[in-house]
Amino acid sequence: MQYPEWIWHNGGIKPWAEATTHVMSHGLHYGSSVFEGIRAYATPGGSAIFRLQDHTRRLFASARIYDMAIPYTPEELDAACHEVVRRNELRQAYLRPVAWRGLGGFGLSAETPIDVAVASWHMGPYLGEGALTEGIDACVSSWQRFAPNTIPAGAKAGGNYLSGQLVAREARRLGFGEGIALASTGLLSEGAGENLFLVFDGALHTTPVSAALLNGITRDSIIRLARDAGIAVVERDLPREYLYLCDELFMCGTAAEITPIRSVDGRQVGAGRAGPVTLRLQELFFGLFDGRTPDRHGWLEPLRG
Ligand code: PMP
The missing domain is CATH 3.30.470.10 (Aminotransferase class 4, branched-chain amino acid transferase, N-terminal domain)
Structure with missing residues (x-):
């Protein structure tokens, strides 16, 4: 660096x-x-x-x-x-x-x-060159996220990232682009440093804040951009196997932006590349920065001179 x-x-x-x-x-x-x-x-x-x-x-x-x-x-x-x-x-x-x-x-x-x-x-794509277009291969981690009333997942605190490091380093060691963690309930939580969205029948499904995750600002932006565009969004508990059954899957975060996931645990997700809903959301999200998407929520703060 x-x-x-x-x-x-x-x-x-x-x-x-x-x-x-x-x-x-x-x-x-x-x-x-x-x-x-x-x-x-x-x-x-x-x-x-x-x-x-x-x-x-x-x-x-x-x-x-x-x-x-x-x-x-x-x-x-x-x-x-x-x-x-x-x-x-x-x-x-x-x-x-x-x-x-x-x-x-x-x-x-x-x-x-x-x-x-x-x-x-200066920082380029967090999950590697090409991740935003080609997608990444992810795995479900052998490490779970912290249980409720242990370490608050809703705080973005340094200590929380011991968990994230275990998940991310295990994934890289095994040759995957990123790891996905389950909550102590056994239900889906989030990526090492990213929230998750699954697509079923054109609708977005994302895990709830009660699933030991950080309530991401990118997650919120995607929910609002999707609803503005008439795409249904459901926040719900999701079992692990839905990762293998969904039509499309992506991770999001400030660093990861919108990164498609093309496989989980070696199983292809959907068509094995970014699907139409993911592409549409990428277009809406990145469109905020190149002017194609109107900034109707006032999210962009011009750099003060
Ligand atoms: N979950 C975790 C654990 C994270 O570290 C991040 C990145 N801050 C996110 C989700 C995504 O949050 P945001 O969109 O606010 O960057």
């Missing part, structure tokens, strides 16, 4: 190399961090950040679950996001706001200061 020049850290922009933290920071030992992943796209009207305020709202919600008082306002962090893209002269970017328990005492319940950084860098 080629590092960008600038990063925002604890209140201001500084050179990338100077944004350091102490090795005894609470977040490093106990996973006590909350973060976001956001994309900025190059649109015909200039660069724009996608659903920034919704991401910032989720960052504060994640922090609230863990009693972390982020010492900045949402408006200050939004401004930091704009500034770090602009200063790095990025037209297209992935943004990573992160807040963590810093240095200030030992022990799980220590009241430490909360450190905050916002990084931004």
Whole structure:
């Protein structure tokens, strides 16, 4: 990875190399961090950040679950996001706001200061070149997601990604593009870092937030784009075998965008390539950024100059 020049850290922009933290920071030992992943796209009207305020709202919600008082306002962090893209002269970017328990005492319940950084860098397709068009081969992981009332799946917290790492690394080790996890109920949950959509008879089916998943902002965008276009969307519990029976299957997330899945556990899904509903949703979603889809929900925030 080629590092960008600038990063925002604890209140201001500084050179990338100077944004350091102490090795005894609470977040490093106990996973006590909350973060976001956001994309900025190059649109015909200039660069724009996608659903920034919704991401910032989720960052504060994640922090609230863990009693972390982020010492900045949402408006200050939004401004930091704009500034770090602009200063790095990025037209297209992935943004990573992160807040963590810093240095200030030992022990799980220590009241430490909360450190905050916002990084931004250029990022292409997350699941590899060609993933968006050709699709990926996925597998059901041998690892389950955490059970309800253990670790809250609805928080985007650093510690949750120990689960995601087990799922993703197992999948890659076995030669798959990504892993899909079941919830502790045995029902479908989500991908290592992506939500899931299955298509049956032209309708979209997605797993509910009660299935140990992160309530993705891309998931929400897809639900709204689909409904705007007259495509039915159902949120429901789904058993594993529906992965093998559906007409189409895709993953979505800020990083993964809309990635078709052409096989699961070595079984071909549908025709083994992106089907018509997936293609239509890709067209609607990516159309937001090239101007083909009107931004009727006000999701694009032009980069501040
Ligand atoms: N689930 C998990 C576990 C994730 O890490 C992500 C990526 N943030 C998603 C789903 C998708 O969420 P979003 O669309 O908000 O990026």
